[in-house]
Amino acid sequence: MSPHSLIFNKKFWPLCCTQFFGAFNDNFFKNALVILITFQSMNLGGFSPEQLIALCGGIFIFPFFLFSALAGQMADKYEKARLIVYVKILEFFIMSLAVLGFMIGSLPVLLSALFLMGLQSSLFSPLKYSYIPQQVSSDKLVEANALLQSSTFLAILMGTIFGGIVVAIPGSGTFYVSIGVMGLSVIGLLFSVGIPKASSLDAKLSIQYNPFTATCNLIHYIFTKKNIRLPILGLAWFWFYGAALLSLIPGYGKKVLGGNEQVVIFLLTLFSIGIGLGCIACKMVSRHQLKLGLIPIGALGLSVFLFDLFFQFPNVTNSHQSLVMFKDFIKKPGSFRIIFDFSMIAFSGGLFFVPLMTFLQTTSSKPHLSRVIAGSNIIDAIFMVLASFTLIFLFSLGLNEPEIFLFLAVLNLIVTGYLSMSFMRK
Template identity: 45%
Template sequence: MRKSSQFSLLGQRRFGPFFWTQFFGAFNDNVFKTALLTILTYQALSWTSMDVGLLNNLIPGLFILPFVVFSATAGQLADKFEKSRLARCVKVLEIAIMTLAAVGWLTHNLWLLIAAVVGMGIHSTLFGPVKYAYLPQQLHQDELVGGNGIIEMGTFVGILLGEVLGALLVVQKSWGIELVAGGTIAIAIIGWLFSRRIPLTPASDPDLKINWNPVTETIRNLGFSRKNRPVFLAMLGNSWFWFYGAIMLAQFPLYAKNYLHGDHSVFILLLTVFSVGVGTGSLLCERLSGHKVEIGLVPFGSIGLSAFGFNLFLSSQGYTNTAAVDMLGFIAQQGSLRILFDIVMIGLFGGLYIVPLFAVIQTRCDRQHLSRTIAGMNIMNALFMVVAALVALTLLTLGCTIPQIFLATAILNAIVAAYIFSVVPEYLVRFLAWILIHTIHRVSTVNRDRIPEEGAAVLVCNHVSYIDAIVIMGVSPRPIRFVMDHRIFKIPVLAWIFKTAKAIPIAPAKEDPQMMEQAFADIAAALADGDLVCIFPEGKLTSTGDMNEFRGGIRKIVDRTPVPVIPMALRGLWGSLLTRSAGNPFHRSFKRGPLSALALAVGIPVAPEQATPEFLQQQVQELRGDWK
C-alpha cells in the first residue's frame, strides 16, 4: 500500500496540471464574484438601487442556476469525450466570459456582470463532472482520499485567495475596477496554459448517444443514481453540505458589516478562517482515515457542523461592540476570537464531512456512468443551494437576525444528519468503529492492501474479544459481512451495531440446525454478490489467549462458493476490557492505559482448494506470533 505523502501527487503529471487547472478556475470564480459582492455591499449606490441583502443572496443563486439546467448535458459530455480536451475547451470558455465581464466592469454595467456570473456558473457546471471523474481514472484507490483532500484543499485555498484578492483589488482607489477586469482575464489564461499539460484521459463511454433534452436526461440521470443506494445517499449528503455552506457564506458580507461593524477587511478575515478550516479538514482526512475511504468521518464532520454552528450563534450573542472597526480592531474586541474559532472549526469539520463522501461516490459508482453521476450530484447541489438562498431570504424577510440564521442552519443540520444516519446506519457504525480504534486503542495494520479492493473473498481471523469485528471493520477499506456466534450477536448495544452492519448470526448444528443452515445460505448469497465475508473459525472467544482449534465450517463455505480465503490475525487485544481473561476487567483496562497498541496482520490469500482448517490455523498462528 502506498504510504507516500498526498502532496507528492502535485509533482506528478497525472495530477499536478489538473490540480492547477481546477485551482485557478476556483480562484478566478471567487476573484470575480467577491469583487462584485464587495462593491455592491460597500459602494452599492454607485451601481444599483436594488436591496443589497437581496443581491448578496441572489448572485450566488444565479451562479448555481446553470448547474440545474446544464449538468445533465455536462455529465454526458464528460463520459463521451476525452477529458483533457474537455478541460481545455472549458478554460477557453472561461477566457471569453472574463472578457465579457471586463466590459461590464469598465462600463459599470451591472447586468453584464450578472451575465458573467451566470457564464461562470456554466463554466463550473461543465468542469465539475470532468473534475471528479478524472481522479479515479488517474489515481489508485488508496490515493483517492488523499487526492480528493488535495483537490478540496486547493479548491478552498483558491476560493480563499480569490476572495481576498477580489475584495482587496476592487476597493483600490482609481484602478481597482481595471485591476479586477484585467486580472480575471490573466488568471483564466494561466488556467488554460496548465490545462494543456493534462495527460490524455480516455472517455469512459465513447459510444454514448447524447440526450440534449436537459429535463428528460436529468430525470433519467437521477433515476439511475437512485438504483445505487449507497452512492445516492452519499450524493444527498454532499448536497446537504452545499446547502449548509451556501446559507453560511451568503451571510458573511452583511454579518461582517452590520453585525460585527467591520469594514471589508473583517469580511475577508471571516472568509480566510473558514477556507483555512475547510482546507485543513480536507487534508486531515487522509491521515485520519489511514489512506482508505473512511465514511466514519462523515458523522464526525456532521456533529462538528452542528455543534460549532450552534456555538457561532452563542458567540455572536456575546459580541457587544458597536463601533466601526477594521480587521485588527475587530480581533481586539471581546468575543471576536471565539467567533473566529467557531468559523474555522465549521470549515474544518466541513472538510472532514465532504471528502469521504466524494470518495464513496468515486469508488462505489459504475465507472462508465461516473461523470453522469457527478452531474446528477451537481444538479442536486444546485437545487439544494437554490433552496438555501430561498430559505435565507425567507428568514431575513421574517425578521431573523444573521446569528439566528446560523442557529437555524445548525439545528436543520442535526435533523438531516439524524435522518441520513438512520437510513444508512453504515455511516454511524463506521464512525463508532473509527472512534474505538482512535481512542481506546491505537491500531496498526500489516499488509492491509492484501484485502481485495473488489470481488468476493472470505476473511478468517482469530477470536480474542467481543469487539474483534468492530476493530476489523474499522481497518478494512470496504464493508465486510461478519459471521458471528448468535450469543455475541445479541449483546445489547453491540447487537444494534452488528445488525446494521448486516452481520450473519450462526449457531452450532446441535443447538439450532435451522439457524446454521440459514447462515451458510446467507454467506453463499453474500459471496455471490461479490462481498467480503469474515468468519472466526474457532467458533468461540479464547479464554486463555491461545487460539482454539479451527472448525470445519470454512471448508463448507468454499466448497459451496470457491473464493480466495485471506488469513488475518489480531495482536494485542488479549487482556483488554472485553476479553474473557481472568481477573477484574476494569483493572486490566486501566493497567493497559488509554490508546493501548494492537495490530491486525493480513496474510497472503489462500486458494479455495488449499483452505483447510488446519492450514488456515497455521497461517493465522504465524501471523499472530507471540503477541496475543
C-alpha cells in the same frame, strides 16, 4: 511512493493547478462585480444593490440546472483531457466578454459573462471529479480529493480577497481586474494542456440534448440507486449548510460582533482555511483508506461549534454605535472563542466532505460517473437555492443570526444523524 508524492504526480498536479486558477478566476471576477455594484453605483433598472447581488448568485447557479446533465453525458462519452482544454478555451473567451463589460461599464454584459462562467463551471465540474478516479489509484483517492478541495477553497479565498482589493484601486480598478481575469484564464489554459489523456468511459453513449429530459432522467437514475443517493444527499446538505452559514457571516460580523469589513473578511478567511485544513487532516487520518467514520465526526462538529456560537450571543452583542476594526475585535471578551468555533466548524466541514466525495466516486458505476457527478451538482444547486429561501423565511419570522445558528445546528443533527446511521449500516 512518499506520502506527499501525489502533489508532484504528473497525472494529478496539472488538473489541480487548472482547478485552482479556475476557482481563483471565478471568485476574483464575481467579487469584483459585487464590489462594483455595492460601492460604485453600477445599477440595472430599478434593482437595489442588494437585489442585484442576490441576482448575481442566481445567475451563476442557474446554468447548473440547465447544462449539468449535458456536461455529464459529454464527460462520459468523450476523452476528458481534451474536453477540459476546450472548457478552458471557453473561459478565455468568456473573460474577454467580461473585459468588454468593464471597458464600456455595462452591467448587462458583465451579468452575461457571469452566466457564461456558471456554464463553464457546470461543464468543468463533472470532468474533474470523474477524471481523478481514472488517473489516481484507489489508495490515493482520499488524498487526491483532499488536495483538490483544500486548494480549491484556498483559491476561492484568494480570488474573493484580491477581487475586492483590485477593483477598489482608485481610477483604474476595472483595468487591473481585466488584466487579472485574462491572465488567470491563460494560466489555467496552459496548465490544462498538460493534463494526461483519460479514455472515454462510454463511447457509444447517445447524448440527450434536451436539458429538461436529460435532467429528469438523471435525477431519476440517482434516486433509484441507494449507493449513490446517500453520498449525493450528504454533499447537497454540505452545500446547504455552507451556503447558509456564509450568507449569515456578514450580518453576524456587523450586527452581532459590531465589526467592520475587516472582521467579516477575517471570518470568511477562517472558513476557507478551516475547510482546507479539515480536508488535509482527513487525508492524514485516512492513511490511503476511505474512512466513513469521519462523516459523523465532521457532522457532530458542524453542530457542536455552531451551538457554542449561539450560546456566545449574550456575551458578544455589539453595544457601540461605530463598527470596530479587527484589532479592536480581538480585544473583546469571547473573541478567541468565536474564532475557535468558526475555525472548528469549517474544519469539521472538511472532515465531512472528503469521505462523501470519495465514497461517491468509488461506488458509482464507472461508465456513469461523470453523469452522477453532474446530477450531484444539480442537487447541490437546488439545496443552495433552498438555503437562500430558508434564510429569507427565518428572517421574516424575526429571527437574528445567532438564533438561525441554533436552528441550523439542530437541523444539522437531524439530517446528518440520518445520513451517518445510513452510512454506518453500509
